[in-house]
Amino acid sequence: MTKTQKGKGRFLSGNEAAAEAVRLCGPQVIAAYPITPQTTLMEKLSEFVAAGEMSAPCKLLLVESEHSAMAAVMGAAMMGSRVFTATSSQGLLYMCEMLNYVSGSRFPVVMANANRGTATPWTIFGDQRDSFAMRDSGWIQFYVESGQEALDTILQAYRIAELPDVMLPVMVNIDGFTLPHTYDLVQVPEQKAVDAFLPAFKTFNKLSLEAPKCMSFAYGPDYHLESRCLQQKVFDEAVGVIERVDEEFYGLFGRRYHGLADTYRCEDAELVLAVTGSAAGTTRVVVDKLRAEGKKVGLIKVRCLRPFPAKFFASLNSPQNSCKVLGVLDRNISFGLEGGLYTDAKASMYRPGAKINTLGFVAGLGGHDVSKADIEVMFGKLANLAEGKPEEEHQFIGMRWA
Amino acid sequence: MQEIRWHGRGGNGAFTAARLLALAASVYGGRYAQAFPSFGPERRGAPVLGFSRIDDSPIRDHSEVADCDCVIVLDETLMSALDVFKGLKANGAMVLNSAKTKAELQKDERFAGVKNLTALDATSIALDVLKSPIVNTIMLGAAIAATDMIAVADAESAIDELMPRHLTESNKLALRAAYDKVKGENP
Numbered sequence: 365m366t367k368t369q370k371g372k373g374r375f376l377s378g379n380e381a382a383a384e385a386v387r388l389c390g391p392q393v394i395a396a397y398p399i400t401p402q403t404t405l406m407e408k409l410s411e412f413v414a415a416g417e418m419s420a421p422c423k424l425l426l427v428e429s430e431h432s433a434m435a436a437v438m439g440a441a442m443m444g445s446r447v448f449t450a451t452s453s454q455g456l457l458y459m460c461e462m463l464n465y466v467s468g469s470r471f472p473v474v475m476a477n478a479n480r481g482t483a484t485p486w487t488i489f490g491d492q493r494d495s496f497a498m499r500d501s502g503w504i505q506f507y508v509e510s511g512q513e514a515l516d517t518i519l520q521a522y523r524i525a526e527l528p529d530v531m532l533p534v535m536v537n538i539d540g541f542t543l544p545h546t547y548d549l550v551q552v553p554e555q556k557a558v559d560a561f562l563p564a565f566k567t568f569n570k571l572s573l574e575a576p577k578c579m580s581f582a583y584g585p586d587y588h589l590e591s592r593c594l595q596q597k598v599f600d601e602a603v604g605v606i607e608r609v610d611e612e613f614y615g616l617f618g619r620r621y622h623g624l625a626d627t628y629r630c631e632d633a634e635l636v637l638a639v640t641g642s643a644a645g646t647t648r649v650v651v652d653k654l655r656a657e658g659k660k661v662g663l664i665k666v667r668c669l670r671p672f673p674a675k676f677f678a679s680l681n682s683p684q685n686s687c688k689v690l691g692v693l694d695r696n697i698s699f700g701l702e703g704g705l706y707t708d709a710k711a712s713m714y715r716p717g718a719k720i721n722t723l724g725f726v727a728g729l730g731g732h733d734v735s736k737a738d739i740e741v742m743f744g745k746l747a748n749l750a751e752g753k754p755e756e757e758h759q760f761i762g763m764r765w766a
Numbered sequence: 767m768q769e770i771r772w773h774g775r776g777g778n779g780a781f782t783a784a785r786l787l788a789l790a791a792s793v794y795g796g797r798y799a800q801a802f803p804s805f806g807p808e809r810r811g812a813p814v815l816g817f818s819r820i821d822d823s824p825i826r827d828h829s830e831v832a833d834c835d836c837v838i839v840l841d842e843t844l845m846s847a848l849d850v851f852k853g854l855k856a857n858g859a860m861v862l863n864s865a866k867t868k869a870e871l872q873k874d875e876r877f878a879g880v881k882n883l884t885a886l887d888a889t890s891i892a893l894d895v896l897k898s899p900i901v902n903t904i905m906l907g908a909a910i911a912a913t914d915m916i917a918v919a920d921a922e923s924a925i926d927e928l929m930p931r932h933l934t935e936s937n938k939l940a941l942r943a944a945y946d947k948v949k950g951e952n953p
Binding site: 371509510 | 785788789792793796798799800801802803805806807824825826827828829830832
């Protein structure tokens with residue numbers, strides 16, 4: 365399949381695969397808070413830096429907090445450097461303020477986040493409440509299904525982020541503990557191929573003695589609304605860019621992920637489940653099993669939370685589409701409403717007069733396994749609704765009691 | 767697909783064994799494989815799990831392993847702490863580090879349902895060959911002999927790739943010793 369490596373690949377953890385991607389992209393500055401909730405991704409990168417194995421000279425800054433880590437990479441980006449950082453759960457929350465500084469100033473920072481739940485109750489286990497809480501921070505957010513996809517998405521993230529027409533920060537979300545600690549076969553591309561895909565970072569959005577300028581400054585009310593409108597328009601632009609870059613990537617590396625949302629066995633599917641991250645893989649297995657039993661089921665893998673695949677979801681609600689009931693699996697919850705992905709999917713599908721049959725499932729919080737049996741239960745509930753049987757619109761799946 | 771669960775204690779290499787098995791099956795055996803630990807904080811001496819999945823096609827499943835084709839227990843004392851038989855398939859294999867013989871173990875009714883039971887005094891082999899009570903590669907050798915999941919030569923290649931250089935030769939010897947002993951008893 366790939367043009368860059370013989371054999372099926374190397375046996376790497378998701379974190380090692382992500383670190384290989386960063387090594388190949390060659391950021392000049394990496395900043396990180398080196399203590400929990402940091403992960404082995406940064407451990408691996410520090411080994412690469414120490415051994416001089418990064419593809420470009422790299423300074424690794426160990427700072428006193430995640431807030432400082434994001435501030436440090438922002439400072440380096442302000443000087444025109446390619447940068448990287450990584451975090452998880454509480455660390456991401458602690459960065460919240462700086463995420464907004466970075467996105468508003470349009471610095472193309474790339475960050476990996478090992479998705480984990482947020483305290484309290486204190487947890488080090490996986491769910492997506494950390495990154496969903498950062499939904500409105502102005503970052504492009506990707507969710508990946510495997511270590512290979514983590515590697516490939518980080519390569520794509522730099523390409524997308526640094527395009528002059530985009531210049532947005534990108535967060536690559538890797539379901540913790542599942543993906544960062546799962547070893548699997550991973551194709552690591554050759555440096556030459558990566559260099560052909562990702563040109564050196566050049567930007568006018570930087571400080572320079574030759575052309576002094578003021579950056580990241582305050583706006584009064586007179587320009588603020590217009591500037592936010594421009595920021596929104598860039599996200600609209602990014603939709604096409606993400607799709608184009610994925611196609612380009614496919615041409616060079618032989619692997620692709622289909623832009624903002626991928627589908628699996630959806631051609632004539634009547635019951636469809638939309639999923640983010642590692643659970644998409646498990647859902648593929650369940651879809652195959654149910655298809656073998658003659659059930660018309662399919663998977664939507666939501667790869668991007670922002671920009672959101674709104675047009676894609678809208679298309680599900682057209683008379684031509686076979687989808688009768690859409691289920692959405694959320695590994696997060698917005699207390700007082702429902703899972704965040706579900707809200708966005710429903711809103712995208714809404715048209716006056718159109719009938720929308722949807723169910724929102726919350727599962728896999730705080731490291732709770734999303735089992736094949738749980739996913740079968742979800743498809744069963746979609747079938748019930750299709751047959752006119754009653755189902756509660758929002759449900760927690762996999763609980764022992766309620 | 768074959769799903770394998772490893773029982774050990776933090777620090778005694780159960781997850782390394784899970785990785786060795788999957789590395790051997792995939793990179794050296796030409797199949798597809800996954801390895802992952804029981805997720806959570808690492809505490810020396812606490813019960814830990816390792817998992818390996820092996821298949822002929824790419825593995826997409828990211829849920830926990832429920833049903834096992836093979837359970838490997840590195841430390842017999844774990845049996846009083848947790849249910850090592852959980853999820854073992856009817857025709858599944860169990861490989862246990864124990865000084866007791868298979869016949870002695872089978873007096874315990876919990877072993878009655880285990881079709882393919884292998885008992886090996888791995889700790890003695892470890893002390894003899896490795897001069898240390900670390901049994902992970904020994905139990906890997908025993909499990910390969912009991913199940914033929916992978917080729918023993920592929921496991922040796924995996925040891926060469928994954929383990930620190932000063933440990934590879936002794937661990938390959940230990941793996942082979944366990945493999946030969948179990949094959950000798952169950953030709």
